Amino acid sequence: MLTEERHVIILNLLKEKEVVKIHELTEVTGASESTIRRDLTDLENAELLRRVHGGAAKVSRKRTEPTMDEKTNLFSEEKRAAGRLAASLIEDNDCLFIDAGTTTLSMIPFIQAKNIVAVTNGFDHLRLLAEYGFEAYCTGGRLKESTKAMTGTGAVHGLQQYWFDKAFLGVNGIHLTAGYTTPDPEEAAVKKEAFKRAQQSFFVADASKFQESTFAHITELDKAIIVTGKITDNLRRMFEEKTDIKEALT
Amino acid sequence: MLTEERHVIILNLLKEKEVVKIHELTEVTGASESTIRRDLTDLENAELLRRVHGGAAKVSRKRTEPTMDEKTNLFSEEKRAAGRLAASLIEDNDCLFIDAGTTTLSMIPFIQAKNIVAVTNGFDHLRLLAEYGFEAYCTGGRLKESTKAMTGTGAVHGLQQYWFDKAFLGVNGIHLTAGYTTPDPEEAAVKKEAFKRAQQSFFVADASKFQESTFAHITELDKAIIVTGKITDNLRRMFEEKTDIKEALT
């Protein structure tokens, strides 16, 4: 039996079970323990499994390398805090919409909930959701290169196939009278549609977005919940009179 | 026995099994070990299999390295030739569908036409189209991680917003009686819808796909044009009786 054949057998066994024992593998393959050990060492180096005493175990999908990068390097501390807080609002079996944008992107590495389904119009979001092993859907639509978001009627049309438990939306302005706003009307149309189709909507934003207003209106302030990093006492007092705010502690 | 015949035998054996042994191949073909080794070296250079100690293994089509220069490094000479030929069929102002799959991916760097609009269900295709400055749309749908294709009703639904001048489709089997086929019925549904909505459809494939048939039917042989790399005289004669074939010269 070829080395390659044994490798295939070992990996296939590991698709069905969490762990395989060395003794088990010697029986299935007819090879000696030494050979199996060498196989396991090779496969571990290729990051296709993880060695454990007495055999080998599945390498979990969620432990891919981007984890560290994304969690520690890619985003500012403030964005990560807001992302972590937003991710904690997701429950098992939720059907989600996750909007394009860096603030919503930062929540994905922190999602702990199991068995969720996520629809997104963000190119990187789609990739990241799949990398972390979540069931990922894409809205479709025109790829706007500057923001790597899919927008326009294609995206709205794609959204109309789904209903959501929760929508996590990015936003550029959160204003006491103007409500939630964003500069691009095409993106606003997508956010509006997602908002309409979700039982609960969350606008995830950092402190710089408060008391700003931009061109295109999405919805009124009290129709959604704000998720944010640390903000000033003043801002908090002003906005929590009008709507729910969830503020990250750190 | 001709070199070409042995190559076909070897590749066919590898479609059914994960690995083949050299000794096995000497028995089937009657050739010496040296000859088989040379065959395997050739086929490995064409990226149609992967050599392993004692034989050869299926080539896994994972792992695209996005930082490489796609024109020179990412694809085999055969794939590039087919891609270049397919790209040359695109005219200015065309509205295109470009299917997911490595063969169709290889055409994107060669597209010279101006002012085109391209819709795709391939994740990498979307990125590459945008990188090369084309107007890129995405069908949407569920991201199938293994192939990085978006499929299912979401993708079909997304497609129904568009009509195409030309559709470039990937395929796993091109068979004289079974027509064009692919293993996954969900992907077949997407290809079918794209085929239906295009004035002209092209199936882009390498030589190994000829006279193969897989599970899900897409359409009949004479309803589309085949774009391929170099194939044997025998194959060309058989297929050009039934439909148009465009074969890359090199």
Next chain:
DNA sequence: GGAGTATGATTGTTTGTGATTGATTTTGAA
């Protein structure tokens, strides 16, 4: 007939294998 290619045999070298060793980890009973 001669240039170019494909083939099979032979060579010395490299790689994969199973057995053996003593070291390390796990287990279970005191």
Next chain:
DNA sequence: TTCAAAATCAATCACAAACAATCATACTCC
């Protein structure tokens, strides 16, 4: 907890299998 037996481990060895390189022969296409 502590200790000893059992299981598992990494390291090493010698042998066998597979390897690339080379050569001489047979074939094909001008």
